Amino acid sequence: MKKNIFADSKKINTLFKDESVFDIDYCPEEIHARERETSEIKHLLSPLITKKKAQDVLIYGPPGTGKTLVTKFILNHLISYSSNIKFLYINAISDKTKHSILHKIALLFDIVLPRRGLAVDEIFQRIKESLSKASFTPIIVIDEIDQISSDACSEILYDLSRVSENKNRFCLILITKNKNFFLNLDARTQSSLFLNNVPFSRYSPKQLKEILKERVEYGLIKDVISDDFIGYVAGFSAKRGGDARIAIDLLYKSAKLSEKQGSLKISKKNLLEAAKLIDSIKFSEKKSFLSEEQMVFLKNIEDGMLTSELYKKQIVSERSARRYLSLFEKQNILRIEEINTGKGRKRKIFLNFEKDLLSM
Ligand SMILES: Nc1ncnc2c1ncn2[C@@H]1O[C@H](COP(=O)(O)OP(=O)(O)OP(=O)(O)O)[C@@H](O)[C@H]1O
Numbered sequence: 001m002k003k004n005i006f007a008d009s010k011k012i013n014t015l016f017k018d019e020s021v022f023d024i025d026y027c028p029e030e031i032h033a034r035e036r037e038t039s040e041i042k043h044l045l046s047p048l049i050t051k052k053k054a055q056d057v058l059i060y061g062p063p064g065t066g067k068t069l070v071t072k073f074i075l076n077h078l079i080s081y082s083s084n085i086k087f088l089y090i091n092a093i094s095d096k097t098k099h100s101i102l103h104k105i106a107l108l109f110d111i112v113l114p115r116r117g118l119a120v121d122e123i124f125q126r127i128k129e130s131l132s133k134a135s136f137t138p139i140i141v142i143d144e145i146d147q148i149s150s151d152a153c154s155e156i157l158y159d160l161s162r163v164s165e166n167k168n169r170f171c172l173i174l175i176t177k178n179k180n181f182f183l184n185l186d187a188r189t190q191s192s193l194f195l196n197n198v199p200f201s202r203y204s205p206k207q208l209k210e211i212l213k214e215r216v217e218y219g220l221i222k223d224v225i226s227d228d229f230i231g232y233v234a235g236f237s238a239k240r241g242g243d244a245r246i247a248i249d250l251l252y253k254s255a256k257l258s259e260k261q262g263s264l265k266i267s268k269k270n271l272l273e274a275a276k277l278i279d280s281i282k283f284s285e286k287k288s289f290l291s292e293e294q295m296v297f298l299k300n301i302e303d304g305m306l307t308s309e310l311y312k313k314q315i316v317s318e319r320s321a322r323r324y325l326s327l328f329e330k331q332n333i334l335r336i337e338e339i340n341t342g343k344g345r346k347r348k349i350f351l352n353f354e355k356d357l358l359s360m
C-alpha cells in the first residue's frame with residue numbers, strides 16, 4: 001500500500017466546536033421563545049408534585065415549533081424534582097397499535113410479560129392492577145398521536161381514561177400537528193377526556209435568530225458565520241413555516257458545505273446552495289401527493305409573478321387558482337407577498353423550490 005487513502009483525514013479543518021449540537025435529539029441548555037407554553041404546561045402538571053390530580057394536556061402546532069423539545073424539557077425537570085412521578089414517552093410513528101402502546105406502558109410498571117405474548121385485554125388487566133398499587137404517578141406522553149388511526153386512537157384513549165377513574169390515574173400528554181385531532185375521536189372518547197389545549201405557534205424571524213445564536217455559540221467555532229447570515233437563516237426558515245428544525249438544518253448544512261470546501265467561514269454562496277437543497281428535499285416529499293392538474297398549475301407559475309398575471313393565463317378557473325394558491329401556501333410550497341405598487345396593493349408569488357424539480 002503506497003499511501004493510505006485516509007492519511008489526510010485528520011487534517012480537515014473543522015468549523016465545528018461540537019457537532020452533536022446539531023443532532024435531532026440534542027437538548028439545548030435553554031429554550032428560547034417558549035416561556036408562555038412552558039409555564040402553561042408546568043401549571044397543569046404541578047399538582048402531581050403534591051400527589052394531586054393533574055389535568056391532561058393536548059399540545060398542538062405546526063412542525064418544528066418545539067412541541068417535543070418543550071415537553072421533554074419540562075418532564076425531565078419534573079422527574080428530577082419529584083421522585084414520585086415517572087413518565088413514559090411514546091412516539092406513535094414507531095408505536096401505533098394498541099398492543100405496542102400497552103406493551104410499553106406495562107414496562108413502565110416493570111410488569112414481566114410472557115414471551116409467548118399476551119392478548120391486549122390481558123395486558124390491560126395487568127396494567128390496571130399495577131396502577132392501583134403503584135407508588136408513583138405515571139405520565140404517558142403520546143407524541144405524533146395523529147399517526148394512529150382514529151379508531152385505534154379512540155379506543156386507546158378511552159381505555160386509558162377509564163382506568164384513570166380510580167384513585168391512581170394516568171396523566172396524559174398528547175402531541176399533534178393536527179389542530180382538529182380531538183374532533184376526529186369518537187363521541188364516547190371525546191366525552192371521557194378532558195384535555196387542556198396548549199397551542200404552539202410558528203416562530204418569528206426574531207425568535208428563530210435567538211434559537212440559532214445558541215447553536216452557533218455551542219456548535220461552531222468563533223466567527224464562522226456573520227450576524228447578517230444568521231438573520232438570513234432565520235428569515236428563510238420563518239418563510240418556510242417558522243420551523244426551527246429547518247433553521248438548524250440550514251445552518252448545519254451550510255457549515256458542512258463550507259467545511260467540505262476547506263473554508264472556515266460560511267459564505268453567501270454556500271448558504272444559498274444549502275437553502276436550495278433543503279427546499280428541494282421538502283418539495284420532493286410533497287410532490288408525490290400532487291395531482292396532474294396541480295403539477296401543470298405549478299409549472300405555469302414564474303417566480304415573482306403577480307397573482308393577477310397567473311389568473312389571466314386561465315390554466316384553471318380563477319376560483320380553483322385561488323384555492324390552489326392558498327393550499328400550496330399552507331404546505332409551504334410557495335409563498336405570497338403583498339407589495340405596494342403605487343397603483344395599489346398587489347400579490348406576488350414566490351416558489352419555495354427549484355422549478356426543474358417539476359420535470360424530474
Ligand atoms: N425554543 C427552542 N429553543 C431551542 N431549540 C429549539 C426550540 N424549538 C425547537 N428547537 C429545536 O428545533 C427542532 C425541532 O423542534 P421539535 O422537535 O421540538 O419540534 P416539534 O414541534 O416537535 O416538530 P414536529 O411536529 O415536526 O414533531 C429540534 O432540534 C429542537 O431542538
Ligand SMILES: [Mg+2]
Pocket residue numbers: 067068069143
Ligand atoms: Mg415533535
